[in-house]
Amino acid sequence: MVARGSRDDTSPQEPCYLLRNMTSKSHWKLLALALVLVVVMVWYSISREDRYIEFFYFPISEKKEPCFQGEAERQASKIFGNRSREQPIFLQLKDYFWVKTPSTYELPFGTKGSEDLLLRVLAITSYSIPESIKSLECRRCVVVGNGHRLRNSSLGGVINKYDVVIRLNNAPVAGYEGDVGSKTTIRLFYPESAHFDPKIENNPDTLLVLVAFKAMDFHWIETILSDKKRVRKGFWKQPPLIWDVNPKQVRILNPFFMEIAADKLLSLPIQQPRKIKQKPTTGLLAITLALHLCDLVHIAGFGYPDASNKKQTIHYYEQITLKSMAGSGHNVSQEAIAIKRMLEMGAVKNLTYF
Ligand SMILES: CC(=O)N[C@H]1[C@H]([C@H](O)[C@H](O)CO)O[C@](OP(=O)(O)OC[C@H]2O[C@@H](n3ccc(N)nc3=O)[C@H](O)[C@@H]2O)(C(=O)O)C[C@@H]1O
Numbered sequence: 001m002v003a004r005g006s007r008d009d010t011s012p013q014e015p016c017y018l019l020r021n022m023t024s025k026s027h028w029k030l031l032a033l034a035l036v037l038v039v040v041m042v043w044y045s046i047s048r049e050d051r052y053i054e055f056f057y058f059p060i061s062e063k064k065e066p067c068f069q070g071e072a073e074r075q076a077s078k079i080f081g082n083r084s085r086e087q088p089i090f091l092q093l094k095d096y097f098w099v100k101t102p103s104t105y106e107l108p109f110g111t112k113g114s115e116d117l118l119l120r121v122l123a124i125t126s127y128s129i130p131e132s133i134k135s136l137e138c139r140r141c142v143v144v145g146n147g148h149r150l151r152n153s154s155l156g157g158v159i160n161k162y163d164v165v166i167r168l169n170n171a172p173v174a175g176y177e178g179d180v181g182s183k184t185t186i187r188l189f190y191p192e193s194a195h196f197d198p199k200i201e202n203n204p205d206t207l208l209v210l211v212a213f214k215a216m217d218f219h220w221i222e223t224i225l226s227d228k229k230r231v232r233k234g235f236w237k238q239p240p241l242i243w244d245v246n247p248k249q250v251r252i253l254n255p256f257f258m259e260i261a262a263d264k265l266l267s268l269p270i271q272q273p274r275k276i277k278q279k280p281t282t283g284l285l286a287i288t289l290a291l292h293l294c295d296l297v298h299i300a301g302f303g304y305p306d307a308s309n310k311k312q313t314i315h316y317y318e319q320i321t322l323k324s325m326a327g328s329g330h331n332v333s334q335e336a337i338a339i340k341r342m343l344e345m346g347a348v349k350n351l352t353y354f
């Protein structure tokens with residue numbers, strides 16, 4: 001006989017049994033709900049950490065990638081056509097002084113209307129490709145984007161092994177060597193992005209390549225290099241007033257590369273109404289340049305977070321979000337498509353993920 005009140009003393013019809021049955025059912029429901037909540041929270045935190053699209057990941061190998069002379073050029077001609085073969089990488093004085101090279105477009109896609117200011121800059125800077133690059137049998141290049149994906153990547157050693165390391169804007173090296181390396185062969189910049197100490201963030205022989213967006217950009221570099229009276233107006237952000245660089249290391253990027261990046265990679269109209277000024281990012285421009293300068297092109301640190309990911313920081317070196325880019329004239333989703341296309345066709349390879 002079982003005593004009253006013990007575990008087995010209720011029959012299914014009794015209210016006590018029903019109550020206990022209900023409680024155990026709601027326990028399961030609660031448990032299931034908690035599980036769903038945990039799954040959602042894990043998924044959310046992973047997606048916030050910017051690690052969720054790992055397509056086209058290119059695992060790093062210790063061996064040097066085989067390099068085939070002319071390979072990037074072959075790929076470039078598929079994307080950009082053959083017209084780019086005759087184009088110099090950097091603008092030359094002779095083309096603006098002895099011959100008045102006509103340009104179809106205004107800056108940033110051409111030099112039309114900015115020739116006089118440009119001439120003054122070309123007279124004090126240089127245009128040659130350094131012997132250290134020219135003499136290479138095969139040019140292995142890496143374009144280092146400023147993306148957050150480089151943070152804690154430990155790619156520094158791998159990046160330093162390339163013959164040519166291309167960096168962008170004010171992306172720092174000092175303090176981030178383990179993730180981004182310390183070698184800088186070429187750095188692309190414009191006045192508003194020149195807020196870096198050229199001596200600390202570059203190597204003694206780094207080429208500083210000006211990407212001109214407006215005639216004032218030529219004027220700024222002239223005042224800096226010739227120590228003339230600085231101009232403060234006409235920039236969307238005050239450029240540095242002192243910038244300690246050797247003019248012989250400064251180059252002016254041929255705006256032709258901006259034109260083909262806009263046209264062939266993003267299908268942007270080159271002649272746009274004054275108000276709508278859409279343009280490729282400096283990173284996409286650098287990839288375009290690399291495909292014309294190098295034999296092998298790898299990229300690292302490219303890729304923006306999803307537009308809905310409002311809190312994800314975009315740079316490896318500072319805490320800013322996609323919001324900072326509103327009004328900058330870039331279409332990052334269109335650029336992602338262009339980069340994926342280049343990855344798929346094997347024109348470039350990615351050291352981070354995309
Ligand atoms: C406020 C603003 O205008 N920001 C622009 C900044 C800013 O002017 C400079 O950093 C100087 O301070 O410059 C830009 O770009 P930014 O200097 O941020 O980055 C350089 C290039 O790296 C690639 N990138 C960056 C971050 C990220 N999450 N994914 C990436 O793929 C891009 O290809 C990018 O071009 C620029 O010049 O393109 C584009 C940005 O729009």
Ligand SMILES: CC(=O)N[C@@H]1[C@@H](O)[C@H](O[C@@H]2O[C@H](CO)[C@H](O)[C@H](O)[C@H]2O)[C@@H](CO)O[C@H]1O
Nearest residue numbers: 190192213235236279281282326327328329
């Ligand atoms: C007309 C004008 O100066 N527009 C400015 C844009 O060029 C500038 O974009 C920035 O212009 C740069 C060139 O100067 C680069 O292209 C950079 O990628 C891009 O973000 C934005 C920045 O927030 O401010 C506007 O007022």
